[in-house]
Amino acid sequence: MKKVVVIGGVAAGLKSAAKVRREDPTAQITVLERGSLISYGACGMPYYVGGLIAEVDEFVKTPAGSIRNPGFFKNVKDIDVRTKTLVTEINREAKTVAAKNLETGEEMQLPYDNLVIATGASPVRPPLPGIELKGIHQFWHPDDAVAVRSGIDKGQIKNAVVIGAGLVGMEMAEAFKTRGVNVTVVEMQDQMFPAFLDTEIAASVTKFTTENSINVLLGEKVERFTGDDRVKEVVTDKRVIPADIVILSIGVRPNVELAKAAGLAIGKTGAIAVNEYMQTSDPDIYAGGDCVENTNIISGKKVFAPMGSTANKHGRIIGENIVGKRTEFRGVLNTVVVKVLHLNVGKTGITEREAQVLGLPYVTAMVAGPDKPHYMPGSKPITIKLIVDPESRKLLGAQAFGEGEVAKRIDVLAAALTMGATIDDLFDMDLAYAPPYSSPIDNVAVAANAVMNKLSGKFKGISALSAKEKMEQGQAVFLDVRSPEEYNQIRIADCRGTQNIPLGQLRNRLDEFNKEDEIVAFCKISLRGYEAACILEGAGFKDVKVIEGGIVSWPFACEK
Amino acid sequence: MKKVVVIGGVAAGLKSAAKVRREDPTAQITVLERGSLISYGACGMPYYVGGLIAEVDEFVKTPAGSIRNPGFFKNVKDIDVRTKTLVTEINREAKTVAAKNLETGEEMQLPYDNLVIATGASPVRPPLPGIELKGIHQFWHPDDAVAVRSGIDKGQIKNAVVIGAGLVGMEMAEAFKTRGVNVTVVEMQDQMFPAFLDTEIAASVTKFTTENSINVLLGEKVERFTGDDRVKEVVTDKRVIPADIVILSIGVRPNVELAKAAGLAIGKTGAIAVNEYMQTSDPDIYAGGDCVENTNIISGKKVFAPMGSTANKHGRIIGENIVGKRTEFRGVLNTVVVKVLHLNVGKTGITEREAQVLGLPYVTAMVAGPDKPHYMPGSKPITIKLIVDPESRKLLGAQAFGEGEVAKRIDVLAAALTMGATIDDLFDMDLAYAPPYSSPIDNVAVAANAVMNKLSGKFKGISALSAKEKMEQGQAVFLDVRSPEEYNQIRIADCRGTQNIPLGQLRNRLDEFNKEDEIVAFCKISLRGYEAACILEGAGFKDVKVIEGGIVSWPFACEK
Numbered sequence A, B: 001m002k003k004v005v006v007i008g009g010v011a012a013g014l015k016s017a018a019k020v021r022r023e024d025p026t027a028q029i030t031v032l033e034r035g036s037l038i039s040y041g042a043c044g045m046p047y048y049v050g051g052l053i054a055e056v057d058e059f060v061k062t063p064a065g066s067i068r069n070p071g072f073f074k075n076v077k078d079i080d081v082r083t084k085t086l087v088t089e090i091n092r093e094a095k096t097v098a099a100k101n102l103e104t105g106e107e108m109q110l111p112y113d114n115l116v117i118a119t120g121a122s123p124v125r126p127p128l129p130g131i132e133l134k135g136i137h138q139f140w141h142p143d144d145a146v147a148v149r150s151g152i153d154k155g156q157i158k159n160a161v162v163i164g165a166g167l168v169g170m171e172m173a174e175a176f177k178t179r180g181v182n183v184t185v186v187e188m189q190d191q192m193f194p195a196f197l198d199t200e201i202a203a204s205v206t207k208f209t210t211e212n213s214i215n216v217l218l219g220e221k222v223e224r225f226t227g228d229d230r231v232k233e234v235v236t237d238k239r240v241i242p243a244d245i246v247i248l249s250i251g252v253r254p255n256v257e258l259a260k261a262a263g264l265a266i267g268k269t270g271a272i273a274v275n276e277y278m279q280t281s282d283p284d285i286y287a288g289g290d291c292v293e294n295t296n297i298i299s300g301k302k303v304f305a306p307m308g309s310t311a312n313k314h315g316r317i318i319g320e321n322i323v324g325k326r327t328e329f330r331g332v333l334n335t336v337v338v339k340v341l342h343l344n345v346g347k348t349g350i351t352e353r354e355a356q357v358l359g360l361p362y363v364t365a366m367v368a369g370p371d372k373p374h375y376m377p378g379s380k381p382i383t384i385k386l387i388v389d390p391e392s393r394k395l396l397g398a399q400a401f402g403e404g405e406v407a408k409r410i411d412v413l414a415a416a417l418t419m420g421a422t423i424d425d426l427f428d429m430d431l432a433y434a435p436p437y438s439s440p441i442d443n444v445a446v447a448a449n450a451v452m453n454k455l456s457g458k459f460k461g462i463s464a465l466s467a468k469e470k471m472e473q474g475q476a477v478f479l480d481v482r483s484p485e486e487y488n489q490i491r492i493a494d495c496r497g498t499q500n501i502p503l504g505q506l507r508n509r510l511d512e513f514n515k516e517d518e519i520v521a522f523c524k525i526s527l528r529g530y531e532a533a534c535i536l537e538g539a540g541f542k543d544v545k546v547i548e549g550g551i552v553s554w555p556f557a558c559e560k
């Protein structure tokens, strides 16, 4: 009868315990959790605060409505879950863990044949003056969610400040906004989602949030908090912001103290090092979830990527390996998806910035387009950027944003990346087409075509950032090939040197330009911009470029 | 100056013409189309009839609102499109085509360096008595859509009969239903979507349509139509159905007459044979779209798969090859997706039936589950079935249906299939997880896990069809492990031998069964059913099975 002890009772821990039980009916399985709550879905908390979910209990319920408490795990899975039980030491020689009941003070020693470390991560708490004030929340545990929501429900919260424009931060910004609370996000770095978006895409997302009354302050550092008992203001290096509540979401660190004290190998990322079987440097001890490091399968680098999805995968694989299988975990793509109000944003694989840091050769292309045929109600634009290895033509990474169906394309690209797909594979893929869902040539295939066109020299796309620079230099002709009606509705602001010639007239108006002119063509999504460039190049123009993503992806101001 | 002639002015034809122009500014490109309309998106027509789209013109508009008529192609793409121009002969020796202006009767000979045959397909018109009556539509051209819709708009249509429960047929059934018209679908085969769904899934879809007042008659043959001038009744081998309008959607046949007459190779499927470069047996003549046959990359077999998505891919590849590239088209997965009211249905790769016909070894698993966490508003169930090679563990095909996000999963599975993914790859894929979009372990990964569990002997799933048989035999115990509340709400009808024991009580009530009993466990989605089976097997029960997909995928009657 195998003895399995698990430290940590949320995703990775309980998933591994559950899998062991299904595979081995006789194992003796004990899960030790220092908190009083187990098996909760923290990821849903922003939507509870935002009012979409009535009760915080939903996060510990099965779809069928059972509460996943220790009694549930006993009855359903014959797993002994002990809450309020802090593990204080791992004794690898004796193969025991020492733990303490935090209520009774009782100390215990539990023998194990296999140990699972699933201690998760904890939010970073910066040692700023005033950090101890009430109303400053880390938002990592359901207790935080209850506190934040009840404050809003009671009408006590007018102004919220979110520190850190990452996933949790922006989801909370949405939640506040949805509840009618003024919200300001303060981010030290000079862009939103610094961990996973390239500059121009982050800028487009920031433009969207700003237009939708989520105030985002970039490149700004919080210095302290003021207030008597409760927080009243957040003081940054640039201003003072009134705050009835503060969400601290500047990142998390893996909980590795126990592992470190036991002499287990810790990786460069600061998280526990594990092999492909999720074993630590002690083969009897497995670790998974937010406390371990992962391998990014594109870069081959170790990364700290604390995700609920990955934690559950780890758990299942650990469970299988404990019962004697040899299941490998291949690694992660650092995939993320996030909803900010009605904007969808996602990323998989590596970013352009990462490709630069890694010194990899790469080419990128960014395309915009409707997510299904324009004639279908609910058709919305999305923008996709691909990062591709120009030699092998293999996909390295992708980012996407827009009001349309982004998550589907990110998942397709994640599947493609996992399998080492080239841009040629992306075009060939027989993706499902019917008008309620997509266009005959899916946005993913169009993005692949744009990369092909760049590689063959046909598509000389430039990013919005470099187009903006050219505008400021004032030498290029900016050729907007939309119709006059579209032009009157909305235009790129301060666009020196713009000429508006509808695509259909261009072939007859080539004499309005010189063949030596630097011409930067664009339209709403830059499909017509690209066609214009083909026409101009076909007519012998020497220096024609296209603004990738067009006006719908333009991260700077437009005028109406 | 290369002369390119294209026969057929819709998807494949105009896409190849457009691509040639972008790649070769000097080519002389002529497109010959016998109809008066070009470049239309026929796929959207059911939604026009259904009232979602105001004007049939939308199907020839670009997203920016330009009408894609010959003038558009002249101005924007410098392509000479001649409508009402029927090509009557291809002379391969002379490298000319003979054509005739259907208005003026003028005949012409056009020389080509490269010819593109993109003549599409035509709906099958069965020679039944009464077929010539007014009100019987084939629904392949926008003219049909206008006629059908105007009949509905004028209130002339109370009863519609759709013949053929395929893609177009069921989309039209939805359209009629949406407009308040009584609709009956008559299908000769004994299941809906006979071309691409396995029996049990087709049965679930039929259950849904029936519950939503689309009357579907299976295994029933239309024998004739009656009426004076206009159709009044459809007479089948079983009954007489009143009909103010009839949609004939029993399939299409490739338009190969010209190719055949010119001595070009025709494949076994009856469509034009092409190589991987989309060349016909005459290397100067390319063909693409609905008139050619494709290779299914999973079965390796030639298939006739007329799709708008594929037609556009063909067109682009033909364009590239005409200008001297050597771009290959890899083939298709026979992917489809279709919306029937609020149900989404999709398929990619091969079905179980096809695997049988091909004599391939295979294992299947079907799982149901919410498409995102149950606590998120809008979470809806979906069911996924995978067909997998048990040796290589490679995916062979997938089907899915449900009110939730089916299209995303089909696209992920299509991407995986294209790349030869195994079920282990499917589990590892770092798909994007956030609560508005999906669950920590995506439905695709759960489906992969179920196949793994079957292969390892842990999951003894049976299909609803064989569960139903067992019910009728009356020997097995049917163990419903849902809560009594769930049981009272809805149950499998006529389920002899049902016992309702909630999962949480099972471990303490094992003595209610004999270890030799045949026990068939299930629940709403069969997750708890699977857990129950693990418990029973762990306790030494010898013959435990699980109904795959549970009650939400049960295709037979339920009682409330």
Ligand SMILES: Cc1cc2nc3c(=O)[nH]c(=O)nc-3n(C[C@H](O)[C@H](O)[C@H](O)COP(=O)(O)OP(=O)(O)OC[C@H]3O[C@@H](n4cnc5c(N)ncnc54)[C@H](O)[C@@H]3O)c2cc1C
Pocket (backbone or CB within 6 Å): A007, A008, A009, A010, A011, A012, A013, A032, A033, A034, A035, A041, A042, A043, A044, A045, A046, A085, A086, A087, A088, A118, A119, A120, A121, A139, A140, A141, A168, A255, A258, A288, A289, A290, A291, A306, A307, A308, A309, A310, A311, B433, B434, B435
């Ligand atoms: C607001 C929010 C939104 C999120 N959104 C997403 C999302 O959209 N997508 C996504 O993939 N992920 C998301 N996450 C992350 C996800 O919740 C985590 O990745 C996941 O919970 C990690 O699971 P885990 O089991 O590894 O660790 P945890 O959930 O952190 O659990 C570890 C447990 O171990 C216990 N523990 C630690 N040390 C000890 C000890 N010494 N003794 C006993 N017990 C101990 C802790 O008390 C804790 O309960 C989100 C998280 C939050 C907070």
Ligand SMILES: Cc1cc2nc3c(=O)[nH]c(=O)nc-3n(C[C@H](O)[C@H](O)[C@H](O)COP(=O)(O)OP(=O)(O)OC[C@H]3O[C@@H](n4cnc5c(N)ncnc54)[C@H](O)[C@@H]3O)c2cc1C
Pocket (backbone or CB within 6 Å): A433, A434, A435, B007, B008, B009, B010, B011, B012, B013, B032, B033, B034, B035, B041, B042, B043, B044, B045, B046, B085, B086, B087, B088, B118, B119, B120, B121, B139, B140, B141, B168, B255, B258, B288, B289, B290, B291, B306, B307, B308, B309, B310, B311
């Ligand atoms: C209602 C409906 C719904 C559909 N839904 C979908 C869907 O959801 N997804 C999907 O992928 N596909 C769908 N399709 C199929 C899709 O529309 C076709 O696959 C696509 O149009 C094929 O394009 P094509 O260019 O090959 O052929 P076609 O569109 O058929 O065009 C061929 C053209 O060639 C012309 N032609 C033929 N012979 C001659 C000649 N001798 N001389 C001159 N001209 C000639 C014809 O007049 C015709 O205009 C749907 C079709 C319909 C009708």
Ligand SMILES: CC(C)(COP(=O)(O)OP(=O)(O)OC[C@H]1O[C@@H](n2cnc3c(N)ncnc32)[C@H](O)[C@@H]1OP(=O)(O)O)[C@@H](O)C(=O)NCCC(=O)NCCS
Pocket (backbone or CB within 6 Å): A009, A010, A011, A014, A015, A018, A019, A022, A038, A039, A040, A041, A042, A043, A044, A308, A309, A311, A312, A316, B366, B367, B368, B369, B440, B441, B446, B449, B450, B453, B525, B526, B527, B530, B549
């Ligand atoms: C729920 C939890 C306890 C894991 O327990 P679990 O019993 O493995 O639960 P799951 O629902 O994931 O899986 C149950 C099993 O049923 C299988 N299954 C699921 N749906 C099925 C279906 N429709 N038919 C057949 N089998 C099915 C799964 O594959 C799995 O079996 P396997 O691992 O042996 O292959 C753990 O993941 C947890 O505590 N989660 C909540 C917290 C969390 O995930 N937080 C982070 C994100 S917010």
Ligand SMILES: CC(C)(COP(=O)(O)OP(=O)(O)OC[C@H]1O[C@@H](n2cnc3c(N)ncnc32)[C@H](O)[C@@H]1OP(=O)(O)O)[C@@H](O)C(=O)NCCC(=O)NCCS
Pocket (backbone or CB within 6 Å): A366, A367, A368, A369, A440, A441, A446, A449, A450, A453, A525, A526, A527, A530, A549, B009, B010, B011, B014, B015, B018, B019, B022, B038, B039, B040, B041, B042, B043, B044, B308, B309, B311, B312, B316
């Ligand atoms: C529209 C049609 C004429 C094809 O013409 P086309 O000029 O190739 O049009 P597309 O929009 O497909 O593509 C335009 C080009 O812009 C590129 N493009 C698209 N969006 C872009 C963007 N945002 N940025 C840069 N390039 C972009 C495409 O890759 C393509 O270039 P490439 O083929 O050189 O790579 C033809 O497909 C047609 O008639 N379709 C309507 C009918 C139909 O498809 N019916 C069946 C389905 S209902």
Ligand SMILES: [Ca+2]
Pocket (backbone or CB within 6 Å): A327, A328, A329, A330, B424, B425, B428
């Ligand atoms: Ca694996």
Ligand SMILES: [Ca+2]
Pocket (backbone or CB within 6 Å): A424, A425, A427, A428, B327, B328, B329, B330
């Ligand atoms: Ca290819």
